[in-house]
Amino acid sequence: MSAPAIVARNITVRFRPLVDRKPTLRRSLGRLQHREVEELVALDDVSVEIKKGEAFGIVGRNGAGKSTILRVMAKTLRPDEGTINVYGKTSTLLQLGVGFNAQLSGRRNIYLGGLAVGLSKKEIDGRFDDIVTYADLWDAIDRPVRTYSSGMFSRLAFSVGMAIEPSIMLLDEVLAVGDEAFREKSMQTMRELLARAGTIVFVSHSLPSVAEFCDRAIWLDKGKIVAIGEAESVVEQYRSRVTHKTR
Amino acid sequence: MSGRGDCMAGRNPNLIPSAKRDAAGSLGRRGQDRPYLAIPTPSGGRDKRSVSDTGLWRCLSAVSSYTPLAMSAPPSTVRRLFPASRNYIRDLWARREFAWYLAMGNLKARNATTTLGLMWWVLNPLLLGAVYWLVFGLLFDRGQVDNEFDFLPFLLSGIFAFFFTQQSMTAGVNSITSNAKLLANISFPRLALPLSALLESFVGFVTSIGVYFLIVGPVNGIWPGVQTLWLFPTILLHLIFNFGLATLVARIAVPFRDLNNLVPYFTRLWLYLSPILYPPSFLEGQPAWVHFTMGLNPLNPFLALYRHAMVGMPVDLGGALLGASAWAVAIAVVGGFWFVKYEGRMARYV
Structure with a gap:
């Protein structure tokens, strides 16, 4: 069970989205020469090793880089720095109905x-x-x-x-699909996948389901790893920080 | 790195070559986990000969299953210039059914909510021909073309051929940007998307050729004959040419969306500048620079070949075939390579 399924080393992803300010003629013309961009570091030197047979959770606030790291693992996004190795047939459910x-x-x-x-x-x-x-x-x-x-x-x-x-599944918040019966059925399927030494990487805002379903978890914030380890303890740390902040 | 070096790298237990795991009955098919964005080390393919026969297969399988797993960034210039073309074409071939289903799905979806449904496949070219015939055949009655050929077959053959190119461009320019969801989620050779757009317009074109003979057969007495066989090389070259155009506009439209708005105007201008609504002889008496400029139109040789095959007009066959081939290959090579080279960065823009 110790063979790695996904090895990510020093992944850095930067986005340079166009800034959409109030459009004026002067700005549109200016764009021709110089695009208004704002660099955004979505992932900052993130290293992670996910093993076979492991359910791995990713938690964090909006914009923490959760979906970005899944897209790097799905190999649809080439990182600016770092390497990603994936061993196995990957099914990507980042969005449904692709x-x-x-x-x-x-x-x-x-x-x-x-x-x-x-x-x-x-x-x-x-x-x-x-x-x-x-x-x-x-x-x-x-x-x-x-x-x-x-x-x-x-x-x-x-x-x-x-x-x-698949032997590796990348899931983004899609467990919340269908009715209760179908959710139970899909959880069952994923447990079977894990039992066959498959791997599941799971991004969710539902902390209880991460704590319950995942073996290990990572907490990302602004593209950096805040905590990594046992799912329960990571979720606990994350929860305490979030509730602390809101108080 | 030498070929032997690659072998060693592939066998290094720390790197966990998936070939080994396959042998042990793992779940993945070999090469399944290879990303398209990653490009195997060029030395792997080139140093084949330096490896002994028995070692060759092991080395190749190790290389093909190991090296691509690593998606390092940024890749070296050599890697960027020479993508893993053999693997790329194989993966693209594996996606042929996908491209076909995507094309047919789009065609079906377009008419799914219409009352006439599939009838539109025939109605579209019919109406297209009718509109131009009304304006340029009846309103601006031009009589016979070069006092020898009926205007209707001349017009229809040109219009249908031109609209194949136009459709390829309009479908191609959207092929990447309108499939953003696919790009963000699944890793596959992106060339499948403009190819699918090309297929979509090709199906329409083939239908319009059928419609063409159904019209000009009874009206002008032009039926398919031996002459019509020239259609095959013509269409093949035209397909290659349109492939190049589709990939070219698809590639440019990713960072430069404005192209979506420009293509319709560009194609309309192209239509009027091509000898479609008027014969090439229309330019007689014009100064030399006009002839020279109009002669640069890549569609000229294609149109001449179509008129030869479908209307029976005389044509300098060698020159037209040469011209059409040159344009087709040039545009396809430029468009295709430029597109593939850019693939890795597409997901960032959509």
């Missing part, structure tokens, strides 16, 4: 979403029934997805995300 087209039927979207995450058409053919059964959407599968309730949409998206049978 690759979906709301105008099209659920059936069509299973193919779109599945192909987007890297399955072949043949693989989706083989898993199609399982996906629909898991999402419990047999009676709505030929309806356009735009007619789905948000819970139905999330169920479908989560099922497609799980269909690639």
Whole structure:
């Protein structure tokens, strides 16, 4: 169980977003020569090693860099400095319904979403029934997805995300999907994944679920690591700081 | 680093080559965890010959499974200039079904809420042809083209070919920016997106060729024949050319969104400057610099080839094929490479 699944060393990510001040003609023309940017350090020299079979939580305030570090792990964002090594097939659920087209039927979207995450058409053919059964959407599968309730949409998206049978899952606040029954089912699936020596990295604002579900956790603030270690103790530290501040 | 050095690096137990874990029955497929943003060390591929045959496979598998795992930044200039083209093309090929489904999904979604639905595939080129025929065929009656060829087939063949290019550009310019969610979440060869846009417009173009013969067959007596076979090389070259344009505008539109607004004006100007609504002979009597400038239009050889295949107009075949090939390859190489080189930074702008 000690083999690493994700090794991040000295990750630094800087964003240089355009500053959107009150638009004036002078500013728009000025932009042609000199873009108004404000450097923003989203992650500052963050090193983390996540092991196989581990559920790893990430907590922190808004804008702490939680989603950024997930995107670095998903390899959709190249860090400005540092290296990231990921060992295993990764399923990324940073946003739900990636690759979906709301105008099209659920059936069509299973193919779109599945192909987007890297399955072949043949693989989706083989898993199609399982996906629909898991999402419990047999009676709505030929309806356009735009007619789905948000819970139905999330169920479908989560099922497609799980269909690639990942060994590493990157989750961003998506546990709060579907009704109670589906949430229980998805938790069960993730426990099975962990039992198979899979890895889950989990960003959440729900401190109880991080404390309960994760083995270890990291607390990020303004792109820096404040605490890392046992999930309960990290959550406890974070909670005490937050409540202290609000008082 | 020598090839042997790479081998050693791959076998170093500290680096946990995934090839080994695969052998031990791990979950991941080999190479699954390779990012597209990362580029394997160029020496890995080049020093193949210095490695013994038996060692070659082990070395390659170690290199292909290990080196790309590390996503170091920033990559060296060598790495940036020579991306892992072999791996890239293979991964792109693995995404062909995705590109196709994305294209067909967009086509279907566009007409999903209309009453006529799929009828629009045929109606679109029909109406397009009707509008231009009304204005340029009837209103500005030009009679026959060069006193020999009917105006209708001349107009339609040019318009349909041009709109293939125009559609490729308008779909291509949005292909990255409108798929921001995909870019932010999934790592795959980004070239799949402009390619999907190209497929989308290609399907429309093929339909319009069918519509073309359905119109000019009964009206002008032009039916598909041996001459029509010239369509195949023409369309192939045209596809390559449009691929280049689509990647070019997709690449530029990422940091420079203003291009979205500019493309429609640019294509309209291009339409009027191309010999589509008027024959090339229209320019007779103009000064030399006009001929020279108009001759630079990359669409000229393509249009000549289409008119040859679809209308039967005489054309300097060698010159047109050469011109079309040169433009197609030049634009595709520039667009394609420039796009791929920029891929790693795209996610930051969308």
